[in-house]
Amino acid sequence: MTLHTLWLFIGAxxxxxxxPGPNMLHVMASSVELGVKRTFAVMAGCLLGLLTLLAASAVGLSALLHALPGMFTVLRVLGAGYLLYIAVKTWRAPVAADEDGAAPVIRPEISPLRLLRRGYTISISNPKAIVFAAAFLPQFVDPARPQLPQFALLVAVFTVIEGFWYTMYALGGRALARHLVRARVKRIFNRVTGGLFAGFGLSLLAFRAA
Structure with a gap:
């Protein structure tokens, strides 16, 4: 892989x-609810899920899904079902603001492990990412050179950039939280967010691997 190719990959x-996708939306919504610091557990879960999907693509799961379309359909329906579940849960989330108009109340009962698991589940619920990785990553790999180090470098770069955007969305969500102290506004935010999750879920249901 040449330096020019690497820079093209970084830009792409x-x-x-x-x-925006399910991961980014979940990171932003978590930051609104919990603050940036506690959202790092969510971000870690999303990144771990992304690495799982990239690794699955690298070991040939994409080819298996193409060979067994029924398996892809099962994963697609399960992933869509989970996103729709999150959509309903977000839409119906209870809304409360502090009496003094401060930021929304943070719920300390949600453990970092549970937040990480939630982020991971959101991330791996999208089997389209396996197909995307299988089509996208090889374009930047030089077949005349050892492929494993190249794939490792591409995955590392992908993870760093993805983590950067998670942080940006988390910061944006926390800035947005200042405007969501009124119950009516927060309810509208929850329903818009739930609607977007539903859109992602329906999009996944409609997706067909080539």
Whole structure:
């Protein structure tokens, strides 16, 4: 892999990762509810899920899904079902603001492990990422050179850039939280967020691997 190719990959991933998706939306919504510091556990879960999908693609799971379309359909339906579950849960989330108009109350009962698990589940619920990785990453790999180090470098770069955008969305969510102290506004935010999760879930249901 040449330096020019690596820079092309960095630019492409920077734009791809910036695009809002279930992970970014979940990070932003978590930051609104919990604050940036506690959202790091969510971000770690999302990154771990991303690494799982990239690793699955690297070991040939994408080819298996193409060979067994029924398996992809099962994963797609399960992933869509989970996103729709999150959509309903977010839409119906209880709303309360502090009496003095401060930021929304943080719920300390949610453990970091549970937040990490939630982020991980959101991340791996999208089997489209396996197909995308299988089509995207090999374009930047030089077949004349050892492929494993190249894939490792690409995955590392992808993870760093994805983590950067998670942080940006978390900071944006916390800034947005200042405007959500009124119950009516927070309820609207929850329903918009739930609607977007539903849209992601329905999009996944409609997706067909080529």
């Amino acid at each position: 991933v920077f734009l791809v990762s910036a695009t």
